[in-house]
Amino acid sequence: MNISEKGFFAIKEMLYKIADDQLILGHRNSEWTGLGPVLEEDIAFSSMAQDKIGHSLAMYEILSQMGESDPDTIAFMRNDDQFHCCHLVEYPIGEYEFSLMRHFFFDMAEAIRFEMLANSTFEPLAMVARKIKGEIKYHTMHAQIWINQLGAATEESNLRMQKALNETFPLALGIFEPGTHEEILAEEGIFEGEKALQDKWLQLVTPILEKAGLQVPSISSITPSYGGRFGSHTPHLQPMLEEMTEVFRIDPSAEW
Amino acid sequence: MKINSIDPRVNRSKIDPEKKFEEAKELDQWQTFEVFQQIKRGMHHQHVGCVHAPSPEIAFLFAKEQYARRGQCVNIWVVKSSDVFATEYEDADIFDSAPEKFHRDPSTYKVMDRIQAFKERQKS
Amino acid sequence: MYGNAYIDPSLAPNKLTQDEDPIKLAEFEARIAAGDKIEPKDWMPTEYRKQLIRMIEQHAHSEIIGSLPEGTWITRAPGFRRKLALIAKVQDEVGHAQLLYSAAETLGKPREEMINDLISGKSKYSNVFNYPAITWADTAVIAWLIDAGAIVNQLANSKGSYGPYVRALDRICAEESFHLKYGHDNVVYLATGTPKQRQMVQEALTRWWPPIMHFFGPSDKISVHTETLMKWKVKMASNDDMRQTFLNMYVPKIWDLGLVLPDPNLKKNTETGLWEYTEPDWEEFKRVINGDGPCNAERLAVRRQAEEKGRWVRQALLSKDSRYVTPLV
Ligand SMILES: [Fe+2]
Ligand SMILES: [Fe+2]
Ligand SMILES: [Fe+2]
Numbered sequence: 001m002n003i004s005e006k007g008f009f010a011i012k013e014m015l016y017k018i019a020d021d022q023l024i025l026g027h028r029n030s031e032w033t034g035l036g037p038v039l040e041e042d043i044a045f046s047s048m049a050q051d052k053i054g055h056s057l058a059m060y061e062i063l064s065q066m067g068e069s070d071p072d073t074i075a076f077m078r079n080d081d082q083f084h085c086c087h088l089v090e091y092p093i094g095e096y097e098f099s100l101m102r103h104f105f106f107d108m109a110e111a112i113r114f115e116m117l118a119n120s121t122f123e124p125l126a127m128v129a130r131k132i133k134g135e136i137k138y139h140t141m142h143a144q145i146w147i148n149q150l151g152a153a154t155e156e157s158n159l160r161m162q163k164a165l166n167e168t169f170p171l172a173l174g175i176f177e178p179g180t181h182e183e184i185l186a187e188e189g190i191f192e193g194e195k196a197l198q199d200k201w202l203q204l205v206t207p208i209l210e211k212a213g214l215q216v217p218s219i220s221s222i223t224p225s226y227g228g229r230f231g232s233h234t235p236h237l238q239p240m241l242e243e244m245t246e247v248f249r250i251d252p253s254a255e256w
Numbered sequence: 257m258k259i260n261s262i263d264p265r266v267n268r269s270k271i272d273p274e275k276k277f278e279e280a281k282e283l284d285q286w287q288t289f290e291v292f293q294q295i296k297r298g299m300h301h302q303h304v305g306c307v308h309a310p311s312p313e314i315a316f317l318f319a320k321e322q323y324a325r326r327g328q329c330v331n332i333w334v335v336k337s338s339d340v341f342a343t344e345y346e347d348a349d350i351f352d353s354a355p356e357k358f359h360r361d362p363s364t365y366k367v368m369d370r371i372q373a374f375k376e377r378q379k380s
Numbered sequence: 381m382y383g384n385a386y387i388d389p390s391l392a393p394n395k396l397t398q399d400e401d402p403i404k405l406a407e408f409e410a411r412i413a414a415g416d417k418i419e420p421k422d423w424m425p426t427e428y429r430k431q432l433i434r435m436i437e438q439h440a441h442s443e444i445i446g447s448l449p450e451g452t453w454i455t456r457a458p459g460f461r462r463k464l465a466l467i468a469k470v471q472d473e474v475g476h477a478q479l480l481y482s483a484a485e486t487l488g489k490p491r492e493e494m495i496n497d498l499i500s501g502k503s504k505y506s507n508v509f510n511y512p513a514i515t516w517a518d519t520a521v522i523a524w525l526i527d528a529g530a531i532v533n534q535l536a537n538s539k540g541s542y543g544p545y546v547r548a549l550d551r552i553c554a555e556e557s558f559h560l561k562y563g564h565d566n567v568v569y570l571a572t573g574t575p576k577q578r579q580m581v582q583e584a585l586t587r588w589w590p591p592i593m594h595f596f597g598p599s600d601k602i603s604v605h606t607e608t609l610m611k612w613k614v615k616m617a618s619n620d621d622m623r624q625t626f627l628n629m630y631v632p633k634i635w636d637l638g639l640v641l642p643d644p645n646l647k648k649n650t651e652t653g654l655w656e657y658t659e660p661d662w663e664e665f666k667r668v669i670n671g672d673g674p675c676n677a678e679r680l681a682v683r684r685q686a687e688e689k690g691r692w693v694r695q696a697l698l699s700k701d702s703r704y705v706t707p708l709v
Contacts, residue, residue: 037690038320157696310697
């Protein structure tokens with residue numbers, strides 16, 4: 001593997017943001033466990049939340065091998081300004097349509113991202129990308145089927161889904177906030193870049209949403225919700241982290 | 257009044273504990289699908305249970321996680337419960353004589369004695 | 381998770397079967413005596429159907445409500461290992477509810493109707509879930525000991541006579557072994573951890589011991605009714621027998637960790653082989669089961685809200701031409 005020192009630095013930055021997204025969204029989505037709209041969906045949504053948390057763990061493990069702390073310390077001992085997640089994942093679960101639309105936008109992007117990463121020159125990441133392909137495939141099937149069926153089912157469902165779309169779309173664009181080291185990543189064949197990802201994503205999600213009877217706003221009319229990648233977050237993240245780490249921080253040196 | 261729960265999720269969802277439950281006018285219940293799971297290629301699919309779902313696609317999404325979230329699985333079928341034609345247990349006697357149909361039973365075909373006897377006869 | 385079915389001992393014995401066809405009844409009872417299972421569309425006594433619906437339904441409610449006390453700590457589980465396991469465990473409980481509701485549905489009561497009866501308070505669920513999980517250690521104690529109690533009950537019931545219930549329980553029991561291991565592991569880590577952790581788990585155990593002793597219900601009054609239900613393999617073991625099995629398996633494991641149980645009279649009588657204990661406070665049990673426990677209102681309100689929040693999803697995809705029929709299971 002011919003990755004430069006700068007390349008490694010860039011990889012770390014990228015891994016942090018991928019992992020933080022997965023952890024925070026997995027955590028949020030897990031809140032539905034036991035409270036879902038119908039028993040079977042409760043189970044399915046919980047599985048996907050667990051997958052997401054599992055994926056973040058795999059990413060933090062790579063980071064550990066690159067010299068960062070152990071996964072529990074990384075996940076449970078940072079404050080919000082040290083997190084690199086996008087704003088989309090930080091919001092509380094809201095109503096089901098919000099969670100569903102967020103899940104759709106995020107996982108469609110995630111699927112493309114990992115498809116791109118499966119050929120990365122950074123082999124540890126490429127390996128994980130290939131390994132979790134099936135899980136992510138189920139997530140996107142789940143998201144697409146639900147969007148497709150709820151989008152235009154009834155007037156109410158259409159209204160709810162459209163409202164959720166309008167709320168989450170600018171947040172979803174925040175997924176693709178460019179990093180500082182995009183060029184290095186592209187040059188060294190590690191990752192093609194957020195811009196490329198966003199273009200592919202938009203091409204993929206637009207027809208699905210339209211077919212479901214939903215309107216996709218023109219991207220030029222929207223200000224993406226940026227800042228998360230650089231540690232600037234919504235007011236939702238810090239309280240969430242405090243909650244998540246409440247027990248762990250009773251004694252971080254203890255084994256739980 | 258507000259519920260003051262130990263569960264932060266509950267506090268976030270701002271439940272009014274005084275609120276009376278309004279039942280839906282009509283049971284908002286989807287149809288059911290029977291789920292068949294194949295553990296491994298080469299094996300038969302096996303009936304494992306049912307899911308409530310509004311469509312076959314969603315039934316599949318549900319079946320996958322309810323019945324195949326642990327252990328092995330390579331394939332799932334979902335079939336509307338209403339499409340399954342099942343025999344009545346009351347009529348189980350239609351199967352009664354099947355085990356006794358000796359002409360279908362390979363072990364009832366014993367020709368060695370006959371061949372042996374034939375050979376003996378040939379010798380003499 | 382579930383303790384045991386509550387059976388009304390006051391029902392007159394002749395009421396049970398007086399209107400039944402004696403020939404069909406004899407065939408039915410002979411089938412059960414031979415160890416054969418009853419399947420959904422078989423002829424069955426009205427009382428058999430009624431008691432089974434009630435029992436399986438209560439069991440299903442106990443799973444879905446049972447997901448709430450532990451769910452309390454889903455967002456706070458310390459570390460990846462616990463976080464993933466707790467979500468998966470609570471998810472399994474929701475899965476158990478789904479399996480059990482399906483089994484009960486085969487007897488003719490639609491799932492949404494059962495859920496309505498749960499929320500309106502018409503139908504009961506296991507009393508233990510009306511107590512709060514105050515600290516992280518409470519979830520450890522619940523996952524270990526309440527699940528252990530549930531397993532004792534479920535294993536007994538899995539030898540019952542009704543096919544769909546037995547099949548659901550086989551699947552459930554297989555999953556419960558993960559719950560038990562996870563719960564035990566969690567308690568062991570706390571009990572062998574820092575003084576603070578040890579204190580947490582001791583306090584949780586002290587809090588949960590009375591509900592655990594209540595779990596299997598008061599001693600059964602032996603009546604013709606309970607005898608019939610035992611003959612029909614609806615009720616599989618007496619409440620006291622199950623409590624004894626539980627104590628015998630788990631008290632030594634608890635003491636092994638140097639933890640203290642808040643009952644000075646708890647000991648095994650070496651002559652009878654039975655455990656002796658201070659009689660649990662059955663007045664409190666009754667009071668809580670009738671709605672006056674620390675969390676009854678919250679549990680039902682949470683379930684009601686989940687049901688209401690999900691309603692638009694269910695209604696949006698309700699189609700007129702795909703009629704609900706009883707599942708086969
Ligand atoms: Fe996902
Ligand atoms: Fe359970
Ligand atoms: Fe359990």
